[in-house]
Each structure stands twice: as C-alpha cells, then as structure tokens.
Amino acid sequence: MAKPHEKYIDQLNALNELITADFDFYRELNSQIDRRLNELGKRGDIEATADEMRQLLADRARIKDTALKLLPLRDFFRNHYGEVGERLARLAAYDRDKGAV
Known part of the structure; x- marks a missing residue:
C-alpha cells in the first residue's frame, strides 16, 4: 500500500509527463x-502563397501562446524537480515508518 506522500509523488510525476508531452x-x-514558412518564402511568389502564409502565421501565434503558457510549468519540473528526487531518495533511505506497526 502506497504511503500518502507517495500518492502525491505519483500525481506529480504524471503531471510532469503530461506537461512535457504537451x-x-x-x-x-x-x-x-516554421519549416513550411521557409519553404514558401524560398518560392519567391508571395502572391501565390500569401493566404497560406497568413494562415500559418496566425496558427504559429496561437501555438506559441500555448507553448509560452506551458513553459513555466515545464521549467518548474525541469529545473527544480531533480532536487525533489534527491530528497525523496534520502527520505526513502531514512524512512521512519519502516519499523512501524
């Protein structure tokens, strides 16, 4: 049976995976x-590609907005979560509940 703090750890790990995947x-x-915009730009025929480029730029703006909102959450796990793992490993080595009945 999982200890209460282990349930939180499992939830944090799952959240980390979701944020990273998104x-x-x-x-x-x-x-x-960006690759498609570069391809279209190299064609040189702006009038023929203008509508697609306009749509791609609008899509890119929405996507970047979403990514920027996820960035602080991703960075939280990336930058500080390793330290949490180290502390949990030390906690497991010094588990007061090992001998508890």
Missing part, C-alpha cells in the same frame, strides 16, 4: 510551421 507537441508544431 510542450513538446506544441514545439514540434511550431517547428513544422
């Missing part, structure tokens, strides 16, 4: 849009 998804979408 952030990576939006980052990849943004990269795809």
Whole structure:
C-alpha cells in the first residue's frame, strides 16, 4: 500500500509527463510551421502563397501562446524537480515508518 506522500509523488510525476508531452507537441508544431514558412518564402511568389502564409502565421501565434503558457510549468519540473528526487531518495533511505506497526 502506497504511503500518502507517495500518492502525491505519483500525481506529480504524471503531471510532469503530461506537461512535457504537451510542450513538446506544441514545439514540434511550431517547428513544422516554421519549416513550411521557409519553404514558401524560398518560392519567391508571395502572391501565390500569401493566404497560406497568413494562415500559418496566425496558427504559429496561437501555438506559441500555448507553448509560452506551458513553459513555466515545464521549467518548474525541469529545473527544480531533480532536487525533489534527491530528497525523496534520502527520505526513502531514512524512512521512519519502516519499523512501524
């Protein structure tokens, strides 16, 4: 049976995975849009590609907005979560409940 703090750890780990997956998804979408914009820009025929470029720029703005909102959450886990893991490992080594009945 999981101890109460272990349930929180499991929930944090699951949340970390969701945030990371979402952030990576939006980052990849943004990269795809940037690649397409570069392709269209190299064609040189702005009038033929203007509508698609306009739509891509609008999509990129929405995607970047979402990614920027996820960024602080992703950074929280990336920058500080390692320290949490170290503390949890030390806690497991010194578990007062081991001998409890």
